Amino acid sequence: xxxxxxxxxxxxxxxxxxxxxxxxxxxxxxxxxxxxxxxxxxxxxxxxxxxxxxxxxxxxxxxxxxxxxxxxxxxxxxxxxxxxxxxxxxxxxxxxxxxxxxxxxxxxxxxxxxxxxxxxxxxxxx
Numbered sequence: 001x002x003x004x005x006x007x008x009x010x011x012x013x014x015x016x017x018x019x020x021x022x023x024x025x026x027x028x029x030x031x032x033x034x035x036x037x038x039x040x041x042x043x044x045x046x047x048x049x050x051x052x053x054x055x056x057x058x059x060x061x062x063x064x065x066x067x068x069x070x071x072x073x074x075x076x077x078x079x080x081x082x083x084x085x086x087x088x089x090x091x092x093x094x095x096x097x098x099x100x101x102x103x104x105x106x107x108x109x110x111x112x113x114x115x116x117x118x119x120x121x122x123x124x125x126x
Contacts, residue, residue: 004039004047005067008054009114012038015051018087018113023049025079026071026120058114066109066117073122074106080120081108088113 009015016038020030023040031047032039039047049067071077078095085091093109101107107121 002048004050006037006050006052007067007114007116008058009051010054010056010058011113012036012051012053014088014113018084018089019049019051021083021087022080022089022110022118022120023069025083026069026076028069060115066119068107068119068121071106071120071122077106077108077120077122081110084108084110084112084118089118092117093119 016030016033019038019040023029027042028040028049029043030038031041031045037050037052039050041048069080071080074095081095089110089112092111093107095108096106098105098107102123104126105121105123107119109117109119111117
C-alpha cells in the first residue's frame with residue numbers, strides 16, 4: 001500500500017549515521033542523498049524511506065505511531081538493535097519473541113535520535 005515514507009530530522013548527519021548503520025543490518029542501503037535529505041531502500045531500487053532536514057525542531061507523532069522494518073531473520077533483528085543503540089538510538093524493547101503479536105513474531109524496538117519509534121521484525125509464515 002505505501003510507496004514511501006519521509007521523516008523530518010533536526011540533524012541530517014546524525015540521523016543518516018543512525019539509519020546507515022541500523023538499516024544496513026537489515027540489508028537496506030542509501031539509494032540517494034543530497035545536502036538536505038537521504039533516501040533508503042533495497043540495493044539497486046528506489047527509496048522507501050527518506051529522512052529530510054527540517055531545521056531546529058521536528059514534531060514526532062505521539063504514542064500509537066511507529067515504523068516497522070522487515071528483517072530477513074532473527075540475527076538481523078539483533079544486529080539492527082545493536083547498531084541502533086551504538087549510533088544514538090534508545091532501547092524501547094530488546095530483541096525477542098513477541099507472542100502477543102504471533103507465535104513467530106521476533107522484534108526489537110528503538111527510538112531514533114529524533115524520537116521516532118522504530119522496529120525491526122522477522123515474522124516468518126507459519
